[in-house]
Amino acid sequence: MVPRPLAHAPAPARSANVLLFAVAGAVTVANIYFPQPLLAAVARGLDVSERTAGLVASTAQLGYALGILLLVPLADAARLRRLASVLLALTSAALLVAATAPDLVTLTLATLALSTTTVLPQVLTPVAAVLAGPERRGRVVGLVGLGLTLGSTLSRTVSGTVADASGSWRGAYGVAAVATAALLLVLPRRLPERLGARRQSSYAGLLAGLPRLLAVHRELRISAALGACAFAAFSVFWAVLAFHLAAPPLGYGPGATGLFGVLTLPAALLSAAAGPLADRFGPSAVNAGGLVCAGLGLVVAGLGPHSPAALVAAANLLVVGVSSSQIASQARVFGIGREVAARVNTVFMLATFGGGALGSLLGTWLYAAHGWTAALLAAGACSAVGLVVVTAARPTVPSCVRHVTGEAGGIRPRTPQGES
Structure with a gap:
């Protein structure tokens, strides 16, 4: 057919x-x-x-x-x-x-x-x-x-x-x-x-179909899991950074935390390279590289907890790593099909924000109870789980085949020339 x-x-x-x-x-x-x-x-x-x-x-x-x-x-x-x-x-x-x-x-x-x-x-x-x-x-x-x-x-x-x-x-x-x-x-x-x-479906149908998209599309499940893990690690670090900077022996005020946002601009600019790399080597390779980079940032933050230079370097590694992984994950889900592009992005972003919220709660609780190192270990665990997801993920469908979910939620194959 x-x-x-x-x-x-x-x-x-x-x-x-x-x-x-x-x-x-x-x-x-x-x-x-x-x-x-x-x-x-x-x-x-x-x-x-x-x-x-x-x-x-x-x-x-x-x-x-x-x-x-x-x-x-x-x-x-x-x-x-x-x-x-x-x-x-x-x-x-x-x-x-x-x-x-x-x-x-x-x-x-x-x-x-x-x-x-x-x-x-x-x-x-x-x-x-x-x-x-x-x-x-x-x-x-x-x-x-x-x-x-x-x-x-x-x-x-x-x-x-x-x-x-x-x-x-x-x-x-x-x-x-x-x-x-x-x-x-x-x-x-x-x-x-x-x-x-x-x-297309009715508005109610669009919303009701979101869980089915997650069940049907393996690419979406992979990206959602990676988005949650990466942003959880990111949120753990940033949720406790202000407390860590304010505590002795650093004793910095609120302005120092805001300055970290400006100091990580080089990492933000560098993360744009993740897109072309995902086009060339595939999203999974960029996901893995980004999570490793984020993990290195957490190691640096652990080795130099009271060094402003080390903390700035750690923040940059974390920003470029997590941002690169997120870009690659979005590139993966947008390959599912144009008719569901906005909805798969909805599922991905909700998973990402959910991971971030849990990371913030976990980070602040661990920092209050056990300190900086415990929070970093939790962030590192989130990155490690993401690496396990990337390693376990294997393509199950040839790259020349796309899937588009129609109004009834079924799967319809499409060749790359199907748009012409």
Whole structure:
């Protein structure tokens, strides 16, 4: 039986579009992280405790996870230009509400709204991967991922600078609203009309089919497990770093932890090379190399626990290792098929965030009970489990065969020429 070509195939990605996707991803993902340095100013401005103001940061993470689960799957069925326009408009409006919030309750609710709708980065990544095609998939995912890394890292510095210059934390929210709204003028028109075929399940069907995707696609199970392990190791380290730096004999203040984000920019830039390497050698090789690199970083942190230079080197090794592994894992899942690209990314990101949340909890508990070395050993164990997953993974389907899950959840074979 001759496979049917997919309808509404998107046009190939152009370099200008990939750059725009990376910039748009950086601007939008920054909305999740830029409030973090502002929490002390928020507490003073709204006359609440710093611990209470911390609810804003927690709410941002919760909203982002909800958006990934509830909104990203829509990209497999909705009109992408309309979806992007609605998400950008809602996020901009919520940022303006946050900028004028009279109390913490309003600010927290606005944060929940804007973080739920600012999931455009997790829509743009599968779109860019599909447009790139199998030969350039890893390279494009790496470039868009670099934009997300830079956006999440530099947003903290930019928001602090804007707040200092304007004399109020509200100025940072205003700048974010303008930057997000500006994307409305350029981004939607550069997107394809649809990611896959027009015929898709209902919204309820899209969500209900997520567990089946995990059951059917071995590539997704592998990447989900690797994403959880890598981000768990990453989160253990960063969750306890601030406590370790503040403790004797280092005794550094909060600014030192923020400086580590800037000092790891070289690693973030280097991780973009993981995409081309995944295209050339396969995702598994890059996964293994990334996890080994992260493990080396943890060893360095253990050998030089009170050396700032060693800790900076360890942080860079961890960032480049985990980021490279994540890029390779996404390149693997986007090879499953364009009709499910957004949903497999949803499953992958939920697994990754779940691993990160568990890593943060485990790390802080172990550090409080047993100290720095115990936390590093836990992070190393997470990396080791990931290496076991990579080693045990073996291709079960020839590379020339793709799988696409249709509306009924069945598997339909497709040759590489099936798109033409």
